[in-house]
Amino acid sequence: MKIGIVGTGNISSRHLNEFNSIKDVEVEAVCDTNEKNLNKFLSNNQNINVRGYLSLEEMLNKEKSFDGISNTTPDKFHKDTTLQILDYGYNVFCEKPLAENYEDAKEMVNAALKSKKINMVNFTxxxxxxxxxxxxxxxxxxxxxxxxxxxxxxxxxxxxxxxxxxxxxxxxxxxxxxxxxxxxxxxxxxxxxxxxxxxxxxxxxxxxxxxxxxxxxxxxxxxxxxxxxxxxxxxxxxxxxxxxxxxxxxxxxxxxxxxxxxxxxxxxxxxxxxxxxxxxxxxxxxxxxxxxxxxxxxxxxxxxxASNYQNFIKSIQTNSNLxxxxxxxxxxxxxxxxxxxxxxxxxxxxxxx
Ligand SMILES: NC(=O)c1ccc[n+]([C@@H]2O[C@H](COP(=O)([O-])OP(=O)(O)OC[C@H]3O[C@@H](n4cnc5c(N)ncnc54)[C@H](O)[C@@H]3O)[C@@H](O)[C@H]2O)c1
Incomplete structure (x- = not known):
């Protein structure tokens, strides 16, 4: 299964390692709007085959298909990036807090329901x-x-x-x-x-x-x-x-x-x-x-x-949202x-x- 990560800062390496430790699951592409953070992530992970992009849009347009995307951007970017991921028809695993306020969080719930995609929040x-x-x-x-x-x-x-x-x-x-x-x-x-x-x-x-x-x-x-x-x-x-x-x-x-x-x-x-x-x-x-x-x-x-990462993959495989x-x-x-x-x-x- 192919996973992407949006945001290559602090917590992204945990997402990478957790997903890559699951059988037949691999993080194949990542993106970050901060070139320094993207390059640091890529140079720390030269041993694996992962492609890097400088925006979510570029990653979504250039990569063929994902089974799921992890959102590890800071809180204030969760809503817009998640809506974009859902709009492209991908399952999404979003870091906590879901949004900056309830109104935005509700919009994300509605978008996820409408898209019928698997949606999870990482309450570790x-x-x-x-x-x-x-x-x-x-x-x-x-x-x-x-x-x-x-x-x-x-x-x-x-x-x-x-x-x-x-x-x-x-x-x-x-x-x-x-x-x-x-x-x-x-x-x-x-x-x-x-x-x-x-x-x-x-x-x-x-x-x-x-x-x-x-x-x-x-x-x-x-x-x-x-x-x-x-x-x-x-x-x-x-x-x-x-x-x-x-x-x-x-x-x-x-x-x-x-x-x-x-x-x-x-x-x-x-x-x-x-x-x-x-x-x-x-x-x-x-x-x-x-x-x-x-x-x-x-x-x-x-x-x-099971970890949240394993449950996200299981949810995709069984089409049943844990x-x-x-x-x-x-x-x-x-x-x-x-x-x-x-x-x-x-x-x-x-x-x-
Ligand atoms: N579940 C947990 O226990 C846990 C632990 C730590 C962090 N988090 C959450 O993870 C998220 C990230 O935290 P962090 O400590 O890794 O932050 P961070 O600042 O280290 O990293 C965030 C990265 O996202 C990038 N970014 C910002 N906007 C972007 C966009 N539109 N597209 C692509 N990349 C973008 C930034 O350039 C940065 O590199 C936060 O929401 C935080 O609350 C959760």
């Missing part, structure tokens, strides 16, 4: 086998009804240089600037933690959010105005009656990339803690049955599950928009109002 942390087991346990009702949820996403690239110098690299600077199409931590990583919580517990009914931008880190670097939020706290009420907190920050010193989800139900509790190295991605903790009165937790090792699809991406986008509204109005916002 769904790939954790422990998380998938957690979802199954909650949905089965075996530990009762969800009552209390705590979901945190911790990064620390504003206080550490583990991933490079944020003041110097465009790939971090656009994430700090609303003019460059970023909704800050909320839009960048908040989408992951909302998807994580909502997919496990159920839809959110209403939300109260407090977004924070720390201005002491400076107001402008190159043409990037550093006005996007660096983190947020939110209080949520789920449709099923559970309540919870969903939080995210880029100032969590000591955490490169951690997602922690704890769901306490009427007959037990479950939790997962993922970290950057993926060594905890298969470990689930559960407290139920006789352990409840002992305050003791069992640790369950969950067998590896999750997370664009509709889920749009649902999460609506929560992001509601957080911004709540922060501006300092009030609770009903998600479906």
């Amino acid at each position: 942390y769904r790939e954790s086998s422990a998380y998938q087991r957690l979802v199954e346990i909650i949905r089965s009702g075996e530990i009762g009804t969800p009552r209390h949820v705590s979901a945190c996403y911790y990064q620390s690239w504003l206080t550490s240089n583990k991933w490079g110098e944020w003041r110097e690299e465009d790939k971090w600077l656009w994430r700090l600037s609303t003019k460059h199409g970023s909704n800050g931590a909320l839009g960048d990583t908040g989408v992951h933690i909302f998807d994580f919580a909502v997919n496990a517990v159920g839809d959110i009914k209403e939300i109260f959010a407090d977004l924070k931008t720390y201005h002491d880190k400076g107001s402008k670097i190159k043409d990037y105005i550093l006005d996007a939020n660096d983190g947020f706290n939110s209080l949520v009420r789920f449709e099923n009656g559970a309540i919870g907190t969903i939080t995210n920050t880029r100032y969590a010193t000591g955490h490169a990339n951690s997602l922690i989800l704890e769901v306490f139900c009427t007959k037990g509790g479950v939790k997962v803690e993922l970290d950057e190295e993926r060594n905890k991605w298969s470990t689930l903790h559960i407290c139920n049955d006789e352990n409840i009165n002992k305050m003791s937790w069992d640790t369950i090792q969950c067998p590896k599950t 999750q997370p699809d664009f509709n889920q991406g749009a649902k999460i986008q609506k929560i992001i928009d509601s957080c911004i509204k709540s922060n501006d109005n300092k009030s609770w916002i009903g998600i479906n109002n």
